[in-house]
Amino acid sequence: MGEIVLIRHGETTWSASGQHTSVTDLDLTENGVSQAKALAPLLAGREFAAVWSSPRKRALITADLAGLDVTGVIPDLAEWGYGDYEGRTSEEIEAERPGWSLWTDGGKGDGGESAEEVALRLDRALAEAEPLLDRGDVAFVAHGHSLRVAAARWLGRPARDGRDFKIDTASIAALGYEHGRHAITLWNLTAAAANGDA
Numbered sequence: 001m002g003e004i005v006l007i008r009h010g011e012t013t014w015s016a017s018g019q020h021t022s023v024t025d026l027d028l029t030e031n032g033v034s035q036a037k038a039l040a041p042l043l044a045g046r047e048f049a050a051v052w053s054s055p056r057k058r059a060l061i062t063a064d065l066a067g068l069d070v071t072g073v074i075p076d077l078a079e080w081g082y083g084d085y086e087g088r089t090s091e092e093i094e095a096e097r098p099g100w101s102l103w104t105d106g107g108k109g110d111g112g113e114s115a116e117e118v119a120l121r122l123d124r125a126l127a128e129a130e131p132l133l134d135r136g137d138v139a140f141v142a143h144g145h146s147l148r149v150a151a152a153r154w155l156g157r158p159a160r161d162g163r164d165f166k167i168d169t170a171s172i173a174a175l176g177y178e179h180g181r182h183a184i185t186l187w188n189l190t191a192a193a194a195n196g197d198a
Contacts, residue, residue: 002049002133003176003185004126004154006140006147009054009062010036010170015144018089020102022079022143023111025057028065032058035170036065038191042172043067049136050129054078054143062170063141070141076121079143083112102145103160115149119159122150126175137174144169151175154182 010032014021028036043066053059053070054077063070085093085108094100106114129138140150148162154175155161167173167188174186 001177002047002135002137003174004129004133004138004140004150005043005046005048006142006150006167006173006175007039007043007062007066007068008144008147008167008169008171009056009058009141010034010065012058014087015169018091019087020082020085020089020093022082022086022107023056024086028058028061032062032169033065035191036062039066039170039172042189042191042194043139047136048139049132051139051141052077052125052129053141054146056143059141059143063139066141068139068141074125074140076125077140077142077146078121080118080145080149081107081111081113083107084109085112101163103163115159115162118146118149119153122146122153122159126150126154147173151184151187155184156182 010028012026050071051068052072052074053063055073055075132138144167148165148167149159151165152159152161168190171188171190176185
């Protein structure tokens with residue numbers, strides 16, 4: 001039985017600065033390119049039945065640099081829609097709205113999504129991927145918040161519980177099974193950690 005392999009894109013200028021990035025289509029930084037290339041050895045032993053990517057170029061470029069052939073561009077894998085909070089850091093948002101949390105309060109204004117709306121998208125992607133696991137792994141090449149929601153939903157937990165799963169740029173995780181139950185079988189593995197550099 002295969003696993004759903006979650007791959008977060010490499011570093012961008014906004015991921016490095018902590019700015020919320022959903023629809024803004026940023027390139028990888030030089031470090032992000034190096035990070036993405038370093039994923040290839042971590043993924044080399046896997047047999048992929050499908051490789052699905054978010055529509056954003058930071059995800060598509062990461063997949064390519066990691067040696068993956070994207071078989072589907074899946075809008076449901078796009079990052080959480082932040083709306084008016086796009087490009088802003090958590091600190092900036094909290095200064096304006098004390099106590100704000102993306103996980104409970106969601107985005108704001110046009111294009112801002114709630115946790116429940118993001119969960120519906122990721123539930124669809126997980127439901128489409130699971131039947132393919134009889135043939136191998138399925139990669140989701142996507143984003144920090146959307147992948148954390150995917151992990152929470154795989155475990156049957158509400159989307160807001162994704163806040164409990166830290167995920168670094170250019171890291172991999174895996175959603176699989178233990179004793180017939182959904183389980184997280186790998187989490188937040190970066191090339192640096194795999195090489196003992198972290």
